[in-house]
Amino acid sequence: MSSLAETFAGSHRASGSHDGPLLEVDHVVVQFGGVTAVNEACFTADPGTVTGLIGPNGAGKTTCFNVISGLQKPTRGTVRFQGKDVSSTPVHRRSKRGMGRTFQRLEAFGSLSVRDNVKVAADIHRGVLKGFLPGGHGKNIDALLERVGIAAYADERADSIPTGTARLLELARCLAGDPKLLLLDEPSSGLDETETDAFGDLLRDLAAEGRAILMVEHDMDLVMAVCDVIHVLDFGSIIASGDPATIRRDPAVQKAYLGYSDEDDADAHTVTDLPAVSDDTMVIPAAREGVGS
Amino acid sequence: MSSFLAFTIFGLVSGAAYAIAASGLVLTYSTTRVFNIAHGALGMLLSFVFWDFSVRQGMPTLLALFLVLFVVAPAIGWFLQRFVARGLGDAPVSVSLVVTVAILVATLGLAQQVWPPEARSVQPFFAGTSYEMFGFFITAHQILTIVLSLVVAVGLYVLLNRTRIGTAMRASVDNPELLKLFGGQPERVAALSWAIGTSLAALAGVLLVSTVGLDYFALLLLVINAFAAAILGRLQNLPLTFVGAMSLGLVTSYASGYLPTDGLLNSVRNVVPALFLFAVIVLMPQAQLRIGQVKGIVSAPLPSPFKALSWSGALLLGVALVAGALSEANLLLVGTAATYAIVMLSLVLLTGYGGHVSLAQITFVGVGALAYIKIDSPNLGGLLLAGLVAAGVGALVALPVIRLTGLYLALATLAFAVIMDRMIFQADFAFGFNGSLSAERLSILGYQVDSTAGYVWVMAVFFVLMGLALLVVRAGPLGRMLVALRDSPAACGTLGLDQRWFRVGLFAASAGMAGIAGALYAGLRGTVGAAEFQFFGSFTLLLLAVVFGVTSVTGAALGGVGLMMLPVLQADYPGIAGLFFVVIAVGAILLARDPNGLANQLFRLGRLLDRRFGNRIRERIPVLPVPGGSLGGMREQARAEHDANAAADHSLTTVGLGAGGGAATTSGPDQGPAENKEPAGV
Numbered sequence: 009m010s011s012l013a014e015t016f017a018g019s020h021r022a023s024g025s026h027d028g029p030l031l032e033v034d035h036v037v038v039q040f041g042g043v044t045a046v047n048e049a050c051f052t053a054d055p056g057t058v059t060g061l062i063g064p065n066g067a068g069k070t071t072c073f074n075v076i077s078g079l080q081k082p083t084r085g086t087v088r089f090q091g092k093d094v095s096s097t098p099v100h101r102r103s104k105r106g107m108g109r110t111f112q113r114l115e116a117f118g119s120l121s122v123r124d125n126v127k128v129a130a131d132i133h134r135g136v137l138k139g140f141l142p143g144g145h146g147k148n149i150d151a152l153l154e155r156v157g158i159a160a161y162a163d164e165r166a167d168s169i170p171t172g173t174a175r176l177l178e179l180a181r182c183l184a185g186d187p188k189l190l191l192l193d194e195p196s197s198g199l200d201e202t203e204t205d206a207f208g209d210l211l212r213d214l215a216a217e218g219r220a221i222l223m224v225e226h227d228m229d230l231v232m233a234v235c236d237v238i239h240v241l242d243f244g245s246i247i248a249s250g251d252p253a254t255i256r257r258d259p260a261v262q263k264a265y266l267g268y269s270d271e272d273d274a275d276a277h278t279v280t281d282l283p284a285v286s287d288d289t290m291v292i293p294a295a296r297e298g299v300g301s
Numbered sequence: 302m303s304s305f306l307a308f309t310i311f312g313l314v315s316g317a318a319y320a321i322a323a324s325g326l327v328l329t330y331s332t333t334r335v336f337n338i339a340h341g342a343l344g345m346l347l348s349f350v351f352w353d354f355s356v357r358q359g360m361p362t363l364l365a366l367f368l369v370l371f372v373v374a375p376a377i378g379w380f381l382q383r384f385v386a387r388g389l390g391d392a393p394v395s396v397s398l399v400v401t402v403a404i405l406v407a408t409l410g411l412a413q414q415v416w417p418p419e420a421r422s423v424q425p426f427f428a429g430t431s432y433e434m435f436g437f438f439i440t441a442h443q444i445l446t447i448v449l450s451l452v453v454a455v456g457l458y459v460l461l462n463r464t465r466i467g468t469a470m471r472a473s474v475d476n477p478e479l480l481k482l483f484g485g486q487p488e489r490v491a492a493l494s495w496a497i498g499t500s501l502a503a504l505a506g507v508l509l510v511s512t513v514g515l516d517y518f519a520l521l522l523l524v525i526n527a528f529a530a531a532i533l534g535r536l537q538n539l540p541l542t543f544v545g546a547m548s549l550g551l552v553t554s555y556a557s558g559y560l561p562t563d564g565l566l567n568s569v570r571n572v573v574p575a576l577f578l579f580a581v582i583v584l585m586p587q588a589q590l591r592i593g594q595v596k597g598i599v600s601a602p603l604p605s606p607f608k609a610l611s612w613s614g615a616l617l618l619g620v621a622l623v624a625g626a627l628s629e630a631n632l633l634l635v636g637t638a639a640t641y642a643i644v645m646l647s648l649v650l651l652t653g654y655g656g657h658v659s660l661a662q663i664t665f666v667g668v669g670a671l672a673y674i675k676i677d678s679p680n681l682g683g684l685l686l687a688g689l690v691a692a693g694v695g696a697l698v699a700l701p702v703i704r705l706t707g708l709y710l711a712l713a714t715l716a717f718a719v720i721m722d723r724m725i726f727q728a729d730f731a732f733g734f735n736g737s738l739s740a741e742r743l744s745i746l747g748y749q750v751d752s753t754a755g756y757v758w759v760m761a762v763f764f765v766l767m768g769l770a771l772l773v774v775r776a777g778p779l780g781r782m783l784v785a786l787r788d789s790p791a792a793c794g795t796l797g798l799d800q801r802w803f804r805v806g807l808f809a810a811s812a813g814m815a816g817i818a819g820a821l822y823a824g825l826r827g828t829v830g831a832a833e834f835q836f837f838g839s840f841t842l843l844l845l846a847v848v849f850g851v852t853s854v855t856g857a858a859l860g861g862v863g864l865m866m867l868p869v870l871q872a873d874y875p876g877i878a879g880l881f882f883v884v885i886a887v888g889a890i891l892l893a894r895d896p897n898g899l900a901n902q903l904f905r906l907g908r909l910l911d912r913r914f915g916n917r918i919r920e921r922i923p924v925l926p927v928p929g930g931s932l933g934g935m936r937e938q939a940r941a942e943h944d945a946n947a948a949a950d951h952s953l954t955t956v957g958l959g960a961g962g963g964a965a966t967t968s969g970p971d972q973g974p975a976e977n978k979e980p981a982g983v
Contacts, residue, residue, distance in 0.1 A: 077795050103797035115792035117785040128785040131778040132798045178792075185796055 316550020325501030341524025378499030410882025642861025667834025669816025691816020850898030
């Protein structure tokens with residue numbers, strides 16, 4: 009209960025007691041059979057900042073998330089959280105230490121109501137045994153739904169709400185556990201323009217509370233607007249890192265996204281001109297070859 | 302030394318037959334993601350067909366073999382894939398397992414129906430021909446078996462690696478949708494692999510039948526050998542599968558040759574394959590959490606507390622009234638129904654809420670009964686202890702497979718059930734071989750319930766209490782967690798839930814409930830034996846639970862009555878005993894995708910009737926409460942409220958445990974046909 013109250017109080021600013029970044033991905037390699045999905049990826053996420061992870065579909069972004077949250081074992085490399093190596097820590101224990109994530113392919117609890125989805129998360133956060141006790145967190149749950157902007161859907165079954173709303177539900181569910189690090193996998197796809205703007209503000213708020221946010225996102229306007237740092241992945245490798253302005257001008261990024269790296273044309277085709285690709289449809293050909301061909 | 306060689310050869314020969322069966326299993330699983338638990342049963346059925354062709358109809362052996370392997374078996378396999386197993390690959394394991402268990406039960410029923418029990422024998426191929434090797438004889442049949450297993454191995458290799466359709470098969474493993482995009486036909490590939498798989502099951506059955514004998518269950522159990530071998534090959538790797546089959550054949554053969562012929566070790570030989578299966582499962586590597594949303598399952602609505610309590614009262618009143626009027630034999634039947642109903646409640650928890658499948662629930666009933674008798678303190682404490690023992694055993698079964706999910710957990714329970722059935726329950730320290738133990742009736746707070754009528758009522762009370770407890774759990778935080786875990790294990794993990802222990806706890810709780818049912822059953826019967834807890838009972842239990850509705854307490858009550866009626870009906874109509882199995886199986890196949898079962902149809906009927914006649918009845922009898930409304934409501938206000946409910950289709954208030962009354966009333970009429978009969982279960 010108190011943790012939910014803290015959600016709104018922003019208690020994380022002083023919590024980072026160790027030196028260095030909250031999350032550190034160190035030379036992580038993931039291979040599926042002969043395919044290298046992630047190749048020597050190194051990046052960090054710091055409290056109070058929004059870090060963007062972008063790149064064409066199939067670049068290894070979601071795989072990175074799976075490695076960080078523990079759903080996928082890396083072939084090589086380490087993941088450090090709060091300075092400690094968590095590479096072999098089970099999924100649930102990483103969550104207990106303060107990681108929360110959403111999924112690109114929705115993982116809402118379809119047969120529960122939206123409110124119950126968040127309640128389950130709060131119960132799990134309190135501990136399974138305490139979950140037996142009747143919960144007194146009703147008000148906080150509703151406040152959380154309100155904050156994320158899905159209070160209107162509270163009583164609907166989670167498999168009947170629109171995709172964008174379900175993504176926000178996953179975010180609310182995460183927040184019920186009051187995570188220090190938020191991993192958001194394409195959180196804005198399915199949202200309209202107004203909703204995306206509100207979502208951007210919410211992200212800044214969450215970061216201002218002292219959380220580290222790592223976000224995979226295809227909506228370049230959103231990424232450029234809210235991210236402090238952006239890492240660009242292509243074929244599993246990080247090809248560029250920096251603030252939005254730097255990334256926008258980076259020739260390697262132009263090449264990965266647009267299929268060519270003509271410096272002269274780069275200004276005419278800034279990354280923001282890309283179609284805001286959405287969801288898990290097959291956009292690799294469009295993103296890679298669309299303009300180049 | 303020569304005996305060692307003989308055992309080795311014999312082991313390799315049976316290993317070769319297992320390899321043939323196992324490769325069929327691997328082929329169907331790896332192309333369609335459906336684990337066909339009926340694989341051995343199909344081999345059994347087709348061995349009977351082979352007997353029918355070659356012995357009864359007197360066809361030439363080769364013609365009979367050709368017809369079985371290349372006409373009948375592929376036709377059955379094609380039919381099953383096309384009309385029964387289609388689209389099951391993406392279904393949750395609780396659905397796909399139920400469907401293949403249904404195929405198993407249907408196959409058994411069909412075999413018993415068409416070929417009623419009688420002495421039959423099948424001669425080995427080239428009977429009488431044998432060759433001397435290293436000082437002992439090897440028969441031509443044995444050589445043939447080994448040669449055929451090699452032919453199958455090479456044939457499958459060539460098919461998968463050197464032909465177009467084989468490439469399509471391997472592609473459909475990876476991505477059937479993509480295969481479709483590129484002009485392949487995953488459905489055709491799936492049908493073909495089921496046809497070939499069934500043929501291989503038939504071949505294995507026909508090769509083994511001359512040694513094993515034409516026995517429904519012995520051949521059916523052969524599937525465990527195939528499972529063990531196939532799982533060693535991770536259900537994908539054919540060479541490893543062959544290695545597994547051969548080593549299993551050798552171990553089984555040495556066990557039968559060298560184990561002492563008395564004591565507990567003697568019976569180990571019966572369960573070597575099951576032990577092997579268990580060991581192989583335990584050695585499986587850690588399973589990754591599945592990502593990818595399972596579509597939420599429509600659960601049966603939760604009844605309001607008022608509704609649940611009033612129907613519980615009605616059920617208890619009904620049982621009390623009926624119990625006073627019934628003969629002793631029929632009372633025992635009602636008690637048996639109550640036992641089954643409680644066991645079905647344990648499945649509501651495990652399968653209905655949790656999405657896991659146990660193929661050993663009847664075994665846990667046996668464990669509970671045995672513990673109750675051995676603890677020998679027939680009071681509430683003894684009952685609770687018996688439940689705890691069963692829960693502990695359940696946890697022990699789930700613990701080794703804690704890292705694995707769904708299918709492997711279910712297979713572990715199957716191995717466990719067979720081990721208990723064939724070894725432990727028949728041991729001297731348990732019920733004894735063909736033996737039985739006597740149990741005393743329960744005494745509650747010093748008062749012993751001697752009369753059968755009173756005891757049956759007490760059992761009904763236990764059913765009601767456990768049912769209400771389940772509803773409370775389901776409505777609370779724990780119930781939400783169970784549903785969440787069923788809907789998305791990955792999300793639960795990333796929210797901080799350690800599901801491994803959660804699963805062990807769930808499994809133990811379910812086993813404990815079954816154990817309490819067993820303890821009550823022992824007290825009811827007075828004497829119980831191992832024969833009442835055979836592994837096969839868990840199959841029919843699971844199917845009936847699904848047919849009547851595995852998500853609701855009402856479904857459990859109806860299912861309990863249904864399962865009790867099954868042997869009664871089979872005894873009444875011995876001519877169509879097998880058909881009953883087929884009917885249940887077909888029902889389960891039709892209903893498997895809707896786990897709410899028949900109970901939900903009753904809820905709908907109740908809602909319909911309420912909308913039609915509810916108001917008129919309430920006008921006549923003003924004391925009747927409004928559905929979901931408070932007791933003190935005024936009639937006018939109540940009617941307005943009801944109309945609002947009807948308009949909004951307020952399912953929660955009008956449905957619920959409503960059909961619990963159905964359970965109470967069905968148990969009445971159901972006694973009718975059995976009135977003058979001896980109970981079949983005795």
